[in-house]
Amino acid sequence: MRRLDLRELDPSADEAPAVYSAAVPRAAVDVEHALAAVRPICDDVRRRGTQAVLDAGEKFDGVRPEQLRVPAAALSDALADLAPEIRAALEESIRRLRQTCAAELEQSLVTDVAPGATVERRIVPMQRVGLYVPGGLAPLVSTVIMNAVPAQVAGVPGIALASPPQSEFGGLPHPTILAACALLGIDEVYAAGGAQALAMFAYGASSDDGVDCRPVNLITGPGNIYVAAAKRHLQGTVSIDSEAGPTEIAIIADDTADPAFIAADLISQAEHDPMAASVLITDSEVLATAVEVEVDLQVEDAKHADRITTALDGPQSATVLVRDLDQAVDVANGYAAEHLEIQTADAGQVAARIVNAGAIFVGSHTPVSLGDYAAGSNHVLPTAGCACHSSGLSVRAFCKNMHVVTYSEAALREVGDHVVTLAEAENLPSHGAAVSIRTSR
Template structure:
């Protein structure tokens, strides 16, 4: 089911490992032209373009792109009690964990009267995207909205594709969770057009431009995010999900198989990777995979993902080689199920979120761990971080010098401005002492 990459007896270099890691055959650049056309259409025609795009891609024509307040209230009222209870518990945990992501202001006194203050200022307005393709993602409402609220964002707009099954409305559970979180500005729009609407605004429906767009989506959403950078900020170009499990023969083969299947059910392009130094254990995992894939609801989708080029069984000599491979892969989700988990964790540099131990499955992080599940995919964890309260904050330095403190550094400023042939810089300081 999983193709095998056998690294035993070799020590690939960092660049060789990068060439070996399995990847889905997705290309954001190939979607740029299509995404650009959809964004331009929204800029030109506003709500009419969004409605036409909904009919074309979502097979649903919303009566109004902006969701009426009474529809949000009704969706909240209709939330099933056990769903509402689960969401409320998740909100509480994500809110608590997000608070830890907000840095405290710092004041550094460099000399008498010379102070640099560090503050973290939230963006004023954000657009949060909640996908609606093969699954429904009320949990993504929580993961987007709560960190923004904790960061202090004052204006939040949320978009999710209109649903054919609900007459062109946003999925009622998504709408209900938005209302539960106090979000009153919700739009039935999806794909690249929604990202363009966030970036440029749609005056006809009261949608003002945002300063940052966040949330997962398909390749056209990722392409649209790339196109609007420079107009608005983004979190990352999210793509198909991935999981990498480092396990040895102390792990439970059925647990590992279940976790691989749990991520493969998202999408046919989802990546499921097992890295192990125990061939016998690997054989047991493959055996359990066959049984679990056959029994799961989305069996065809999962099997396609497992048999794709992006998924693999990687055989290694030892834990060091396993962590080297994981760092090259840069997984969105990394599970560590080995005897010496802390030793493995100490060697990990690149991962979106890390789940340690046999009772910390990725699905825990997807819903109720308190961590955020909007994470960098496709190897982006090698240089990018997951969504957090910090995503919505901008570090700003506030400089306060009095006359004596400025006089002390004036010679250094004069010397450097002369060296750079920017004499007016030094003159701006000297002017303060010329009187």
């Protein structure tokens, strides 16, 4: 990992976010360029439906499933064949996430704004959602849980899930992904990946035999740059959670931190993807050197050493030297990492000053990997600096707010003159007339 020395930078408070955001580089991800590739795929799915999805799967995934929808028997067989220890781990992950989702689920409420006048904020679940689970470098079974559990807790009645077909498994998604679906009771699963899967969710897909997949209201889940580009292209036709890019970890650490822990955490996220970003922010050169030594030692034994090395040596990864923890906080807030660890003597106090991060992991015994699987938090998080304006996936993403307004005649008469006055002020007299026709009788 290279070093960036920001100790001489001292921007004003107003300038700091932009200065530090620019100072810590990210992986070069050109979603606009990828749009050129995904537009014709999405348009083809809109025109030809199921056959276009199957054709694209054969082209990009190297296999053509016999049918888009995974048979019920394949789901039940996958669950029956699941190793007991994996099932136990999945069940515990589900339990913890379900608990936090239930706690954050908002309730409908009614406000009495005047006698006879009420405004209800009604929480309504999305009626149908499409969950996307990647199947590229790793079978992300945990992503099934992170997408499905909040949707279920929100009360979504229609949940569909898509994951790429795998030639190794006869054109079905990875069996562990199928097992997780069965464990969660999700029976509408499709062997479809990439832009074609998202287009299937957005437009629906039919064949001569009838409708194979109905359109959804919301698409969630991470993916590669083409998935992100498809989300951008389809937004408006359907709602999306975010355009997730390569994973990121930033760690604020001082001289009390354990270099072995930090190295392991940087490596863990670099394992995702050659474009993954691993950033250490520290005021200790001694710690920085010790971490570099530990990284070299640990990468030697890593299964995906080549992938990890490419990520750690890339321009998106670095050790960032700062003057003190105050500057470290400013750098972290400017960078707005997907995952931010705090490994300092006063980790809780430092964490309290962070305003931009997808998720914060506080203390030396709270690694990002915990959040990836079983912390009870969600690992579908904003990347590429979007944590300054966006949130991670939660039960709220699967809900809508509706106002239900109820006024009696007396309540309308009490406020009617104000409505007419404001309508006249906006030169919209017919708006006022809709009230006065009721109050003048």
